[in-house]
Amino acid sequence: MNTLQTLRIATRALMRNKLRSFLTTLGIVIGVSAVIAMVAIGEGAKAQVEASFASMGANLLIVLPGTTTSGGAHGGFGSMPTLTWDDLKAIQSEASGVRYAAAALRATAQVLSDDQNWTTSVTGTIPEYFDIRAWSVAHGALFSVSDVEGGSKVAVLGQTVVDKLYGPSADPVGQSLRIKNVPFQIIGVLAKKGQSPMGQDYDDAVFVPQTTFQAKIQGGLSKFLSGAVFVGATSSSNTARAEKQVIAILRDRHHIMPGIDDDFSVRNLTEMASAQEAGTKTLTTLLAAIAAVSLLVGGIGIMNIMLVSVTERTREIGLRMAVGAKPGNILSQFLIEALTLSVGGGVIGVALGVFAAERLASSFGWPLLVQPNVIFLVVGVSASVGVVFGLYPARKAAQLDPIDALRYE
Amino acid sequence: MTADDALIRLDDVTKVYRMGDVDVHALRGVTLRIEQGEIIAIMGSSGSGKSTLMNVIGCLDRPTTGRYLLAGQDISTLHRSELAEIRNRQLGFVFQHFHLLARTSAIENVELPLLYAGVPTRERRRRASEALFRVGLGDRLDHHPNQMSGGQQQRVAIARALVGNPKVILADEPTGALDSRTGVEIMALFQELWRSGITVVLVTHEPDIAAHAARVLVMKDGSVRSDEKQTPRLAEHEPATESTP
Numbered sequence: 001m002n003t004l005q006t007l008r009i010a011t012r013a014l015m016r017n018k019l020r021s022f023l024t025t026l027g028i029v030i031g032v033s034a035v036i037a038m039v040a041i042g043e044g045a046k047a048q049v050e051a052s053f054a055s056m057g058a059n060l061l062i063v064l065p066g067t068t069t070s071g072g073a074h075g076g077f078g079s080m081p082t083l084t085w086d087d088l089k090a091i092q093s094e095a096s097g098v099r100y101a102a103a104a105l106r107a108t109a110q111v112l113s114d115d116q117n118w119t120t121s122v123t124g125t126i127p128e129y130f131d132i133r134a135w136s137v138a139h140g141a142l143f144s145v146s147d148v149e150g151g152s153k154v155a156v157l158g159q160t161v162v163d164k165l166y167g168p169s170a171d172p173v174g175q176s177l178r179i180k181n182v183p184f185q186i187i188g189v190l191a192k193k194g195q196s197p198m199g200q201d202y203d204d205a206v207f208v209p210q211t212t213f214q215a216k217i218q219g220g221l222s223k224f225l226s227g228a229v230f231v232g233a234t235s236s237s238n239t240a241r242a243e244k245q246v247i248a249i250l251r252d253r254h255h256i257m258p259g260i261d262d263d264f265s266v267r268n269l270t271e272m273a274s275a276q277e278a279g280t281k282t283l284t285t286l287l288a289a290i291a292a293v294s295l296l297v298g299g300i301g302i303m304n305i306m307l308v309s310v311t312e313r314t315r316e317i318g319l320r321m322a323v324g325a326k327p328g329n330i331l332s333q334f335l336i337e338a339l340t341l342s343v344g345g346g347v348i349g350v351a352l353g354v355f356a357a358e359r360l361a362s363s364f365g366w367p368l369l370v371q372p373n374v375i376f377l378v379v380g381v382s383a384s385v386g387v388v389f390g391l392y393p394a395r396k397a398a399q400l401d402p403i404d405a406l407r408y409e
Numbered sequence: 410m411t412a413d414d415a416l417i418r419l420d421d422v423t424k425v426y427r428m429g430d431v432d433v434h435a436l437r438g439v440t441l442r443i444e445q446g447e448i449i450a451i452m453g454s455s456g457s458g459k460s461t462l463m464n465v466i467g468c469l470d471r472p473t474t475g476r477y478l479l480a481g482q483d484i485s486t487l488h489r490s491e492l493a494e495i496r497n498r499q500l501g502f503v504f505q506h507f508h509l510l511a512r513t514s515a516i517e518n519v520e521l522p523l524l525y526a527g528v529p530t531r532e533r534r535r536r537a538s539e540a541l542f543r544v545g546l547g548d549r550l551d552h553h554p555n556q557m558s559g560g561q562q563q564r565v566a567i568a569r570a571l572v573g574n575p576k577v578i579l580a581d582e583p584t585g586a587l588d589s590r591t592g593v594e595i596m597a598l599f600q601e602l603w604r605s606g607i608t609v610v611l612v613t614h615e616p617d618i619a620a621h622a623a624r625v626l627v628m629k630d631g632s633v634r635s636d637e638k639q640t641p642r643l644a645e646h647e648p649a650t651e652s653t654p
Contacts, residue, residue: 002527005524012513016512315508316510318508319504319508319510319521320521320525321493321496322467322469322496322502322508323496323497323502323521323522323525323569324493324494324496324497324498324522324525324526324573325493325525326489326490326493326494326525327489327490327493328490329493329525402469403464403469403470406469406504406508
């Protein structure tokens with residue numbers, strides 16, 4: 001009596017009660033598909049968070065100038081310019097964990113094409129800024145170091161600005177636009193980046209060389225930076241070290257005594273991203289745990305129906321024993337029946353779960369992430385549910401006394 | 410023929426069941442020899458111990474005390490799995506209510522013992538259809554039990570008992586669920602098997618059925634009351650002509 005023959009006997013027995021087998025399997029189907037869908041949703045949410053942080057820049061620290069306090073009212077970060085150009089140079093040269101540091105001078109200004117206008121954020125910076133943020137051009141080129149040194153009146157546009165001024169499919173490279181009534185030549189359009197984790201549109205922006213910004217938009221040179229400093233760490237594992245170094249340099253340069261609050265703030269995007277990821281991971285685990293409970297309930301359903309089946313087929317068991325079935329044959333017959341139910345349910349559940357995950361992902365606009373190892377794990381779990389919950393009824397069948405079983409009414 | 414050559418040999422076999430607080434002595438020291446090629450009827454009223462005796466002979470139950478040798482092998486001490494193997498290879502069972510698997514064709518029912526014996530598929534088919542031909546059901550291999558008359562179902566059960574080439578066929582009230590005409594036909598089939606050399610042990614309470622055996626053993630209160638040889642009444646033999654109702 002080999003496993004294949006036992007499997008045939010088991011499937012025949014199950015096919016005799018199609019509706020009952022189907023309903024029993026349904027518990028496992030629902031459990032497995034719920035686990036698959038929930039994990040996929042969790043993974044999709046995680047990927048979404050990762051993608052939005054990746055669009056902010058790689059290994060990014062943002063240094064913001066400090067707060068003002070007047071009459072007990074805190075002005076919030078950036079309300080007082082405390083960062084100087086010398087601070088920036090010190091960060092660039094002294095912090096070993098820092099690869100790039102770039103100022104981002106920011107102003108809100110009206111920009112004009114020949115026949116349209118749009119009010120947007122204008123940023124004055126240096127080419128390294130684009131490296132820190134890992135942004136690239138879709139059309140044309142970024143401005144260069146010599147553009148910054150020479151104060152060229154060139155501009156790189158985000159896609160939203162292009163949409164508003166020139167229309168979605170236009171390539172405005174080479175055309176001119178006016179920022180605060182100063183004419184600039186458009187030399188590039190950035191690739192679309194979408195929203196920041198806080199919902200800000202990264203594509204609604206215009207970038208010009210830092211020197212040009214100071215001269216033409218800000219109006220005059222200043223000792224202080226009117227914006228933020230973007231710092232790129234040498235690697236993702238170095239962001240924490242770079243953060244410490246930047247804080248130490250700035251505290252030293254600003255002569256802040258120990259115990260006194262910083263007059264600036266450093267945001268570590270990598271840390272924020274991992275905190276967010278930990279949050280989504282917890283959510284995924286929670287959802288999967290709830291789904292796993294239904295898998296357990298499905299297992300109890302299998303045990304229940306297998307016990308009924310053993311009772312119903314007591315005479316059959318007795319006969320099989322009389323003609324030579326060993327207790328082991330009976331055990332494996334019922335165990336394989338339970339396994340067929342649970343693994344069958346697992347396979348159907350995977351198909352259903354992937355389908356459900358696909359539908360949910362497309363309705364949320366998330367990437368679909370069903371990992372093969374999750375599928376193997378879940379099918380494995382449903383198989384062990386079959387073994388665990390099938391073992392008791394199968395043992396009960398195998399331990400029947402053939403005489404009593406034959407006489408059972 | 411000496412006693413030691415006996416196919417079935419019981420020495421002072423007792424069987425005690427415990428029902429609640431009461432010990433039930435189903436067998437009280439049965440000593441019995443059945444030779445190869447006998448046809449024997451075990452008779453007795455209900456509670457006489459005939460069914461228990463049959464279960465012990467059929468290796469479905471073990472004696473409480475005493476010794477049981479089947480073809481020289483002491484089976485009193487064997488394990489459940491070993492008993493299953495002996496039932497599979499040396500014994501064939503026929504029951505009052507046929508005990509065929511429902512919604513399963515005649516040939517698959519007959520194949521069942523061979524399945525547990527590990528016989529390959531092709532040989533299993535061949536031997537099962539041979540056994541069905543032998544009981545006169547060669548044209549009904551793929552019929553299901555619910556498409557057959559009681560007599561035909563019992564023939565399928567006999568084919569199932571035969572298919573493993575057993576030394577002994579044990580029949581427990583094989584005609585109890587059949588009308589008398591069909592019962593005689595089934596007895597004819599048992600006599601035919603007996604003539605071909607198979608040992609047949611019948612358990613019955615009907616003297617009419619016992620009359621077809623060459624030896625009648627009467628049980629009472631767990632003991633053998635009488636054990637006599639007789640000339641068997643010949644049953645009319647017309648297995649293949651039975652009509653389907």
